[in-house]
Structures are given as C-alpha cells and as structure tokens.
Amino acid sequence: MVGVNKKQVRIGMVGYKFMGKAHTHAYRDVSFYFDNKVEPVLQALCGRDEVGVKEAAAKMGWRSYETDWRKLIARDDIDLIDIVTPNHNHAEIAIAAAEAGKHVYCEKPLAMTLEQSKRMLEAVEKNAVIHMVNYNYRFAPAIQFAKKLIENGRLGKIYHIRATYLQDWIMDPQFPLVWRLNKEICGSGAHGDLAAHSVDLARFLVGEFQEVCGVMETFIKQRPIVENSSGLSGTASSDKVGDVEVDDASVFLARFENGAIGTFEATRFAGGNRNGNRFEINGEKGSIKWDGENMNNLQVYFHDDEPGLQGFRTINCTEELHPYAGAYWPAAHIIGYEHTFINLMVELLNGIDKGFSPAPNFVDGLRNQAILEAVEQSSRMKKWVSLSENFQQSVHSAL
Template sequence: MVGLTSKEVRIGMVGYQFMGKMHSHAYRDIPFFFDPKVKPVLQAISGRNESAVKEAAEKMGWASYETDWRRLIERDDIDVIDIVTPNHTHAEIAIAAAEAGKHIITEKPLALTVEEAERMYEAVKKANVTHMICHNYRFVPAVQYARKLIEEGRLGRIFHVRANYLQDFIIDPSFPLVWRLKKEVSGSGALGDIGAHSIDLARFLVGDFKELVSTMETFVKERPIGEMSGGLSAKAEGDEMGEVTVDDATCFLARFENGALGVFEATRFAGGNRNKNKFEINGEKGSIRWDMENMNNLEVYFADDEPGLQGFRLINVTEEVHPYVGAYWPAGHIIGYEHSFIHLLYEFLNGIVEGTSPKPNFEDGVINQKILAAVEKSAETKQWITL
C-alpha cells in the first residue's frame, strides 16, 4: 500500500445526519488537539435532498456538496470517501470508491451480509487503499487502557466477558418504522446496530470467538411508517402501519478461542437505559469493568491486593499517562463521546500517510459480520454455531 505524500487529505462524505455530524466535528477538531501526519480538508458531502445537504454543508464547514454520491467518487479533488449512510448502501459505495482509488472509512456494521462484506474487503485489497470501520468505542481512553492492562497480563488468564448494550429509544410502540427496523436496509436490529459494538470490543479485548448460541425477539411486530428526524428521533408520516422485520433484542452465549466464556445482550427495550454500553472482564488475577455512560472511569480489581483493601478501585482515565488524553485537558477534566471519533479518525489519517489500514479495518468488519450471521443462524436453528 502506497502512502500519501501530500500535507492534506481531501474528504468526501456520503451522508450528513447523526454520524455525518459526528465525523465532521471530529475532522475539524483533529488538528486542534493532535498533530496528524496529514491535515483533513472538508472538501464535499453528498445527499439526495439538495436543500438539506446544502444547509448541512454550510453548517458543518464543508466546501461543497453533491446530490449523487457517484459524482463525489468521480471528483479528482477527493482522496477519501467517508460512508455514514444506512447499512444497505455501504457495499455499493465502498466498492465503487475502492475501484476509483479512494481511501475509505465506513460506519458499522460493514455490510448487510457476509458475502457483501467479503466483496468489500476484496475490493480494498485489490485497490491497495487504506480502509477502516467505525467501531469508535475501541478508541475511548478507558477502553484503550483496559486493553493495555490485559496485554500486560495484569488480569492473567481470562475466564469471562459479559457485555450489555442497552437502549430504550424504540420501546414506545408508536415509535415509527424507520430504516433501522427494516431488515432489507439495516440487516438486523439491536444485534447489528448496537450488539455489533459489543462483539468488536470483545474481540479487541479478549480475542476471537469460537462458537455461540443465541436467541432473538421482536416485541413490537408493527409500527407506523416514518423516517428518522435527527439523532435517534423519528416522526410518523401518517396512519399506515408496516411490519418490523428485525430483532428488538438479542442475547447469546459464546466461547472464545482462548477458553473464555462470554454473555452478551443487546436490546432497545431496556427502559431507563439511554446508551448503556458496558462490559466486565474477569481473569485469574483481576477484573475490569467499564460503562459508556461513565466513559472516563475504569473499575479495576487486582486479586493480589492485601486483605482488607481488596475490591474494585475507580480509575479516572484522564491522566497524561493514559491513551490519547494527554492531548486534552489537565487530569480530571473529562472528555466525551465525540472524542472517541477524533481518536479513530486521527489513526485513519495517519494510516493513509503510512500506507496502512489501522484496526478495526475491513478485515475486522468481515469477521464481525460472520459473528452477526452466526448469531442469527443460531437463533433460527436453536443450535450452537461454530465460527
């Protein structure tokens, strides 16, 4: 893979809503806090609604806009294609971008199916371009520090990982039937939307999956047809109802290649949980806990602490010795959700210069897609599935 020699990299982004806003913010802040090997230039965004995409471009600081993503890929003044569109569009856009020699970063999950994901991976390998997938939670400093402790052997042999990703934004049966609730657009429901993050974090921290068994449930079978209206909000378009074709909740058990056991739960029906992405990892020498709703804190237990002082200690991961946070504020001055994207895109930009594809990349996306497919197959067959 040939690295970039220019001092700037020109970004073309397909989509401009929730994640588009997040990525735009991150690109603009990277040079403020870090010294990337190349500076991102917000060159152009694309979207089908001309008035809306024009307004988004002006508000978020993009130099121009297109109403067709194909035109964005054709432009000679674009080096990177950033895909923040619904899942069913990822494969077509990414493959076309790779064939045009563009570097690519896309939101998760990588694709709708394993076959699509594999075609995307083959395309970026053939084109020899830099590629990443946006599992941003890997880049939370507390998660990075947890990985460091595990790699150093501070927890010893890993016995358990339990991960829950709990939301409640669709618990109201009158919440509209948006794209996230249609299998032909999203691929799956809670599983692919939020469970995919737990799967990626488990692979990042514990290792590869060996086998799993699962169950899935759709609690509300029909909803009024509607569209997303920003963030995780939506509005109905009328009284017409449509069928929900994805899971509302998924639970599964897993065994890992290293012998660890995993318990996973992903649901958008956990009342009172707005975005509770959490995990606990137990090893022979200690344990680690993390919760996204308190993302700067890491709970750590070491078995060799003296009797009477044993128990979980709370680490505020904001010291200069912790990953990434030395670029920000003094210790104890916390950072937020948006900073995980700054860290991810910072690594992506450096990868373009170095001619590498930092993890998680499309290879990880394929592996994660195979796990998502295994979860669905297990729920359908009611059997353990070997990966």
Template sequence: MSNTIGVGLVGYKFMGKAHSNGYRQVAAFFPDVALRPVMKAICGRDETAVRAAAAQFGWEEYETDWKKLVARDDIGLIDVSTPGDTHAAISIAAAENGKHVFCEKPLANTLAEARQMLDAVQRNKVVGMVNFNYRRVPAVQLAKSLIDSGRLGTIYHWRAVYLQDWIMDPNFPLVWRLQKDAAGSGTLGDLGAHIIDLARMLVGEITEVTGLTETFIKRRPTLAATTGGLGAAAGAEMGEVTVDDAALFLARFANGAVGTFEVTRFAKGRANCNSFEINGSKGSVRFNLERMNELEVLLDDEMPDVAGFRTVLVTNGNAHKYLSAWWPAGHIIGWEHTFTHGIYDLLNGIAAGVSPAPTFEDGLRCQAILDAVERSAGSKQWVEPEY
C-alpha cells in the same frame, strides 16, 4: 508531497454530524497528525438538507450523487456514514476509484457484502477502516493495556450488554433501523456489532455462538419525517418491523474464555448503556459507557484490608492513551472525542499505507459472528462463524 488529503463524506445526519466534528477537530488538537483533512464535500440525496449541512458542519461543497463524489480527483478519502444497505456499493466504488475508505459499522448488511468490500480494498491497495469508535475510549484502551500486559492473568469471562430504550413506544415510527432491507438486522447489528468488536479486541477470536432474537412490537406507524438524532415523526399508515428488537447469545473464545452478550432497545431507563466486565485469574475490569471516563479495576496484588474494585478516572495524559491532546488531568472528555481519535489514527494509517484497526478484515469477522448468531437463532443450535 502534500500533507493534506481531501475528504468526501456520504451522509449528513447523526453519524455525518459526528464525523464532521472529528475532521474539524483532529488537526487542532493533534497537531502531529501525519495528514491534515480538507473537508471537500458532503453528500446526500436531499439537496436542501445537504446544502444546509455543508454550511453548518464546515464542508467546502456538497454533492447529491455519491457516484460523482467517489470519482472526484480532489478527494482521496471517502467516509461512508449511511445506512447499511449502501455501505457495500459506495465502499467498493470508492476503492475502485483509488480512494481510501472509512466506513461506519457494521461493515455491511450481509457476510457476502463484507467479503466483497474487503476484496475491493485489498485488490486496489487502499486503506479500509471501520468506525467502531468505542475502541478509542481511553478507559477501553486502559482495559486493553491491563490485559495485554498480563495484569489480569488468564481471561475466563466476558459479559457485555448494550441497552437502549428509545423505541419502546409502540407508536414510534418505522425508521430505517427497523427495516431489514436498509439495516440488515436490528439491535444485533446496530448494538451487538459494537460489543462483538470490543470482545474481539479485548479477549480474542470467537469460535462458536448460540443465541436468540426477539421482536416485541411487530407493526409500527410508517415514517413521516426524521427529527434529528434518533428522533422521528409517525405517519398514518402501519408497516411491518422486519428486524429484531433484542438479541442474546453465548460465545466460546479461541483462548478458552466464555462470554455472554445481550442487546436490546427495550431496557426501560437505559439510554445508552454499553457495558462490559472481564474476569481474569489475577483481576477484573468493568466499564460502562454512561460513565465513559471511568474504569473499575480489581487487581490481585492489593492488601487484603483494602482489596476490591477501585474506580479509576481515566483522564491523565501522561498515563492514558489520547488524553495528552485534550485537557489537564481530571477534566473529562465526551462521546464525540472517540471520533476524533479514530480519524487521527486513520489519517496516520493512510500516511503510512497501513489500515488501522479495526480494518475491513475486522469488520468481516464481526459480520461473520453476526451471521452466526442469526443462523443459531434460527436453528436453536451452536454455530461456528464462517470467517
């Protein structure tokens, strides 16, 4: 039996670059990985651009039609790193062709699509995993360990923000993330999905939400060209922004905890501030992605004269998850490593025939909360997610 699996990646820009790096690095740094990825083909509609991406990122070949990619006999895993409007079609077709599926977040643009995607992977008995990569920050894993072991006691509060500022310029163009037909929603789906997933992982299921959304700049120049990452050049025409610029909501958890969530792309000076604080009866933790190798920890068992938050540098391979693969203690890792960690767990899951968390079921539950927040913002009432 072969210990390799052919990979086909749909999407070659921001996320395609990050995923490609993960496939290149995983076996080199995690030699115990159960399956080694073979980077068979990357797919995109622009032949010139995808050909260049294949050469740059280390793919053997390229395709310009994802339908051909998912039908290839030499590929066993399809990676969906495209805008949300194509997640369902590609993932369902991949599953129907017997391929395992690794899909970018949020799982879909609608709750109905998410249900169809979950059904497809379950019916075809393939692995389905969603790339909520912040689960695999070692500091977040430490927070989970402290909660699961009971060291924080009963959890009372979750408060989280995900703050960016990259579209504050009213002349920034109408990229796909600002169009509902492509993105599904704005900051709510793009950023809110991340902190919802972290809340579910760390605190538990959400039973009820009430929220609001706001669009500050309602018309923008149309898109002339993308310029890499989140950059873009504006055209001469104007178009309508059809998603939210900011969203805020309150939540109740099944275990009795309460939570606050805030996401925006209009927080001046915040490039990528994904931050949460959890308060329990015996302690608290606080995390900020912009200092991703650190976790602030407060525990009840400290002597009174030195009690308070301590900053833990989460880089010790003997104590912290994933770190034994990388560098000596104190040598920090970066954002890109979370993708390698996710791909490591994915490949091990495929070998074992088990979908690693976050599964498509997790993706659907996140989608149900996003849907509930949107319904609440429209009705101005508390709403229950439709799991």
C-alpha cells in the same frame, strides 16, 4: 485552516446527519489536539436532498456538496470517501470508491451480510487503498488502557466477559417504523446496531470467537409508517402500519478460542437505559468493568491486593499516561463521546501517511459480521454455531 507543510487528504462524505456530524466534528478538531502529519480537508458533502445537504455543508464547513455519490467518487479532488449512510448503501459505495482508487472510511456494521463484507474487503485490498470501519468505542482512553492491562498480563488468563448494550428509545408501540427498523435498509435491529459494538470490544480485549448460541426477538411486530425521521427520532405519517422484520433484542453465549466464555445482550427495550454500553471482564488475577455512560472511568480489581482493602477501584483515565488522554486537558478534566471519533481519526490519518490500514479495518468489520451472522443462524436453528467451521473459511478466503 490547512496546516503549513502538511500533506492533505481531501474528504468526500456520503451522508450528513447523526454520524455525519460526529465525523465532521472529528475532522475539524483532530489537528487542534494532535500533531498529525496529514491534514483532513472537508472537500465535499453528499446527500440526496439538495436543500438539506447544501444547508448542512454550509453549517459544518464543507467546501462543496453533491447530490449523487457516484459524482462524488468520480471527482479528482477527493482522496477519501467517508460512508455514513444507512447500512444498505455501504457495500456499493465502498466498492465503487475502492475501484476509483479512493481510501474508504465506513460506518459500522460494515455491511448487511457477510457476503457483502467479503466483497468490500476484496475491493479495498485489490485496489491497495486504506480502509477503516468506525468502531469508535475502541478509542475511549479507558478502553485502550484496559487493553494495555490485559496485554501486560495484569488480569492473567481471561475467564469471562459479560457485555450488555441497552437502550430504550423504541419501547412505545406507536414509535414509527424508522430506517433502523426496516430490514431492507439496516439488515438487523439491535443486533447489528448495538451488539456489533460489544462484539468488536470483545474481539479487541478478549480474542477471537470460536462458537456462539443465541436467541433474537421482536417484541412489537407492527409499527406506524414513518413520514419524517432524523437521528433516533421520527414522526408517523398516518394510521397505516408496517411489519417490523428486525430484532428488538438479541442475547447470546460465546466461547472464545483462548478458552474464555462470554454473555452478550443487546436490546432497545431496557427501560431507563439511554445508551448502556457496558462490560465486565474477569481473569485469574483481576477484573475490569467499564460503562460507556461514564466512559472516562475504568473499574479495576486485583486479586493480590491487601486483604481488607480488596475491591474495585475507580481509575479516571485522564492522566497523561493513559492512551490519547495527554492530548486533551489536565487530569480529571474529562472528555466525551465525540473525542472517541477524534482519537480514531488520528489513527486513520497516520495510516494514510504511512500506507497501512489501522485497526479496526475491513478485516475487523468482516470478522464482526461473521459473528453477528452466526448468532442470527443460531437463533434460527436453535443450536450452537461454530465460527471456525462455518464462517472462518469464508473469512479467510477474503483475506
């Protein structure tokens, strides 16, 4: 129910499966936990399958539905377009939405290519609409607390980040060629899907990248053609196979503008890892570690601890002083993955209220895309690629 005396933002969402559920849940719950001044209204859900989108709209509480995203954007009762489609649709929908004067909230990665990302950023800035990209892991309270520790100098000068994002859901050679393995739809594999999150967290916590050197590999070159798919699962249609043209894994080194160095690994072939989004950051005064499968906890070490008692301590980031945590439950009553979306949603709604685009916005999406593309270029050329020379000019031209 819409809050009394609150400004409304009427949402039109394109797509309704995995991320559609996560976004919808955040819209429904954000005002329960937070005293935001803007109330999201589930105005219209859009999908190509009329039976499926009608059923999803009824189940999730959307007021209406459309089967053509162009009609959705043309509606005068929509204020914000939320894009949760496969990657190849992001640019066209976002640009059309911005040109229609709608705010835009888009799933990651922002686009298929750096050039598409530039056009998306130019469109939202030219039309002065609010924009944000869904790098939701930034909004785990432990990540936000890590940011505070770094900004307050508790780790001192940062030396290292080592980040991994490990999954194992496509290790079976008979797993079908779902859209996340189709280059024409997703652009890249584990690199754009998983490493994108690691890149964003590294930029958020450590700083801007200077140069990268990477390798990418596809272990299974052909897979059965898919018949039906949903989320991260699918069924094969027959004994026909298709070529896999995206990476199964990417590994790269990085230098940062502040002198730090980093190692990054993203793979869908790490058996036993369902969603292993992890990192460790080492500085001159201390270190931090985080594991997304245990997302409420931050491991913290300080060099100046008393000898004999030194070592990593576990901080359960659920105290009221931890970012966002005070909106939920008493200390140690942990929150989950879905709350990262709610926390991001608070910032999006506040941005709409105050007239600015909160981070991570399309600027961050563009910069992340530049790094991902630089790693792909490095893998092809078998050499280091400088972002400051090869990519920053194109990034700056869009800002």
